[in-house]
Amino acid sequence: MPLDYVVKRFGLLIVTVILGVTINFMLPRMMPGDPVEQKLNQLYATSGGQMPDLTAMIESYRARFGLDQPLWNQYLNYWWSLVHFDLGYSLDRFPERVSDTIGSALPWTLGLVGTSTLISFTIGTLLGGLLGWPRVPRPVRGLIPLLMILSAIPYFLLGLVLVFVFAIVLKLFPAGGGYPYGSALRYDVSTIVAILQHAFLPATSIILAGIGTWALAMRGMIISILGEDYIVLAEAKGLKQRRIFVWYAMRNALLPQITTLGLAMSHVVAGAILVEVIFAYPGIGYKLFQAIGAKDYFVIQGIVLLMIVAIAVILFILDLIYPLIDPRIAYERR
Amino acid sequence: MAAQLKARSRRFRFPELDLTLVIGIGILLAILLFALVGPSFFDPKSTNVGAFPPRLTPSGDHWLGTDAQGRDVLAALTYATPQTLKIGFLAGIVGLGIGVILGLVSGYFSGVVDTVIRTATDVLNTIPGIALLVVIATMMRSMTVELMALIIAALAWRYPARAVRAQTLTLRERAYVQVAKLNGVGGLEIIIKEVLPNLLPYIAASFVATVSQATLSSIGLEALGLGPQNTLTLGMMIYWAQFYSAILRNMWWWWAPPIVVIILIFVGLLFTSSGMDQLVNTRLRRIE
Numbered sequence: 088m089p090l091d092y093v094v095k096r097f098g099l100l101i102v103t104v105i106l107g108v109t110i111n112f113m114l115p116r117m118m119p120g121d122p123v124e125q126k127l128n129q130l131y132a133t134s135g136g137q138m139p140d141l142t143a144m145i146e147s148y149r150a151r152f153g154l155d156q157p158l159w160n161q162y163l164n165y166w167w168s169l170v171h172f173d174l175g176y177s178l179d180r181f182p183e184r185v186s187d188t189i190g191s192a193l194p195w196t197l198g199l200v201g202t203s204t205l206i207s208f209t210i211g212t213l214l215g216g217l218l219g220w221p222r223v224p225r226p227v228r229g230l231i232p233l234l235m236i237l238s239a240i241p242y243f244l245l246g247l248v249l250v251f252v253f254a255i256v257l258k259l260f261p262a263g264g265g266y267p268y269g270s271a272l273r274y275d276v277s278t279i280v281a282i283l284q285h286a287f288l289p290a291t292s293i294i295l296a297g298i299g300t301w302a303l304a305m306r307g308m309i310i311s312i313l314g315e316d317y318i319v320l321a322e323a324k325g326l327k328q329r330r331i332f333v334w335y336a337m338r339n340a341l342l343p344q345i346t347t348l349g350l351a352m353s354h355v356v357a358g359a360i361l362v363e364v365i366f367a368y369p370g371i372g373y374k375l376f377q378a379i380g381a382k383d384y385f386v387i388q389g390i391v392l393l394m395i396v397a398i399a400v401i402l403f404i405l406d407l408i409y410p411l412i413d414p415r416i417a418y419e420r421r
Numbered sequence: 422m423a424a425q426l427k428a429r430s431r432r433f434r435f436p437e438l439d440l441t442l443v444i445g446i447g448i449l450l451a452i453l454l455f456a457l458v459g460p461s462f463f464d465p466k467s468t469n470v471g472a473f474p475p476r477l478t479p480s481g482d483h484w485l486g487t488d489a490q491g492r493d494v495l496a497a498l499t500y501a502t503p504q505t506l507k508i509g510f511l512a513g514i515v516g517l518g519i520g521v522i523l524g525l526v527s528g529y530f531s532g533v534v535d536t537v538i539r540t541a542t543d544v545l546n547t548i549p550g551i552a553l554l555v556v557i558a559t560m561m562r563s564m565t566v567e568l569m570a571l572i573i574a575a576l577a578w579r580y581p582a583r584a585v586r587a588q589t590l591t592l593r594e595r596a597y598v599q600v601a602k603l604n605g606v607g608g609l610e611i612i613i614k615e616v617l618p619n620l621l622p623y624i625a626a627s628f629v630a631t632v633s634q635a636t637l638s639s640i641g642l643e644a645l646g647l648g649p650q651n652t653l654t655l656g657m658m659i660y661w662a663q664f665y666s667a668i669l670r671n672m673w674w675w676w677a678p679p680i681v682v683i684i685l686i687f688v689g690l691l692f693t694s695s696g697m698d699q700l701v702n703t704r705l706r707r708i709e
Contacts, residue, residue: 099540099543099544099547102540102544103544103547103548106544106548107548110553110556111556235688235691235692235695236684236688236691238691239684239687239688239690239691240684240687240688241637241640241641241683241687243641243644244659244680244683244684247659247663247668247676247680248680250668251668251673251676251677255668255669255671262668262669354549360551360641360645361641361644361645364644364645364663365663375555375645376645376646379555379559379645379646379647380646382559384559387555387556387559390552391552391553391555391556394549394552395547395548395549395552398547398548398549399547399548402547
């Protein structure tokens with residue numbers, strides 16, 4: 088592995104992270120409506136005007152959240168606390184820590200989106216491979232326009248339709264949430280069944296929306312591979328069709344698909360934000376949605392930062408690994 | 422079998438793909454017509470909150486019923502569709518403009534300019550668009566359709582920039598560009614007179630892709646509650662329907678129509694862009 092490639096790629100990672108942190112620090116601070124003041128006004132309103140000295144309260148709040156210092160100090164403090172994995176407190180659900188908010192949401196997102204991405208990839212790739220194979224019967228090809236339409240529909244709209252059909256009309260699955268409301272999470276069979284039931288509809292919408300894209304890409308690859316000389320040679324040798332399909336066509340078409348899968352998996356952290364919102368699924372995306380609504384900007388910052396850094400790091404690792412998996416990818420890309 | 426496949430594709434590929442393009446453009450034209458003519462059938466007041474009794478089921482008076490706030494759903498749909506198209510188109514054209522300029526400059530002049538532009542594109546490509554858009558959109562005091570389009574355009578240039586740069590790199594080495602260079606024609610003039618015209622099919626194809634991506638981003642942001650609160654767009658219709666639990670209340674006439682229109686828009690854009698892609702590629706194949 089050429090060293091200068093690794094160094095260059097690492098430089099890109101560092102620039103990305105610094106940019107992410109800086110944007111993340113600057114932008115929310117230009118947000119309208121001081122969140123602290125808003126929070127206090129809200130408290131003031133709910134207490135029915137019983138709050139004696141509002142300005143003193145604001146000052147103490149600011150000091151607690153570090154908002155009374157000059158911007159430059161805040162920026163350095165921000166970096167200092169980030170290095171210590173300290174993302175501050177949730178403004179909306181004080182005294183909950185942002186890292187706890189994220190930590191409790193992350194497993195839900197990783198489980199839901201990770202699993203459904205893998206399922207979608209598997210089904211889509213197999214389907215696409217078959218659709219590109221000339222021996223497949225004609226009616227099966229009728230799936231192609233359907234897959235095109237499926238790939239065009241935004242996944243969260245698919246989710247809305249699924250809620251209506253399977254949760255409201257047929258009442259087969261719960262309409263939202265990650266587990267039965269108000270019940271404790273235990274390691275027993277009924278809890279696991281309940282979790283799977285709740286995950287079914289959101290997962291289905293992610294899987295369905297992805298299948299079209301995976302299948303069409305795979306079909307394109309298979310068709311272009313069928314023109315290759317080694318397929319002709321395999322035929323001339325009189326190999327069985329099934330063997331040519333699996334070991335000559337599918338196997339070679341799979342590599343670019345796996346590259347894309349890597350990219351898709353890096354986005355698992357960012358999740359399927361809108362699917363989570365529609366199903367009120369307790370993952371990262373839903374937390375982000377709630378934080379936007381509550382102007383809880385420490386939580387927004389934390390989640391956005393997590394997405395940026397996680398994706399940058401995963402892409403960095405993938406870029407280093409790919410050339411090892413697929414020698415056709417050169418280290419030096421133009 | 423490979424030869425057989427090639428023969429088949431020669432016979433079937435062109436009519437099939439032309440059909441895709443025709444269907445795609447047909448759907449888009451129908452939606453455009455709906456967006457242009459539709460609003461003239463309805464009084465703008467019928468999209469106001471409280472214009473009619475709320476939660477009416479579809480009937481002769483209100484073909485698609487009314488929502489929980491008393492808007493006529495069909496009227497709302499006719500006023501929302503042009504706004505969504507406007508966001509997509511505006512963001513698409515601004516994003517495309519920036520992208521084409523950056524792509525041309527970075528592809529034609531190698532060296533420091535290229536490195537800077539490419540690094541910026543690479544870094545921004547790593548950052549998930551939705552995360553950045555959420556942060557920018559939350560910071561706005563009040564959101565309008567135009568502002569929304571500009572925010573989305575701020576990221577929408579990445580795809581065209583990449584596509585145009587890659588094409589410019591190959592065009593730069595062509596004989597006619599070299600001849601122009603030897604004749605002492607300036608860099609800017611070569612870009613405008615020699616390179617740009619040859620890129621037009623690519624630019625048209627990436628315009629459709631950019632509009633599609635921009636529309637998707639806008640609907641996503643709106644569904645998160647970051648859209649223009651005082652304007653009806655298709656994404657805002659879905660946001661309000663979701664906000665007032667239209668699905669749980671079984672008010673299909675409220676949430677389904679905007680979804681149908683959105684799906685039609687995306688299917689139209691996808692069919693157009695994949696039809697165009699094939700057209701562009703076959704054209705190139707014939708030239709070479």
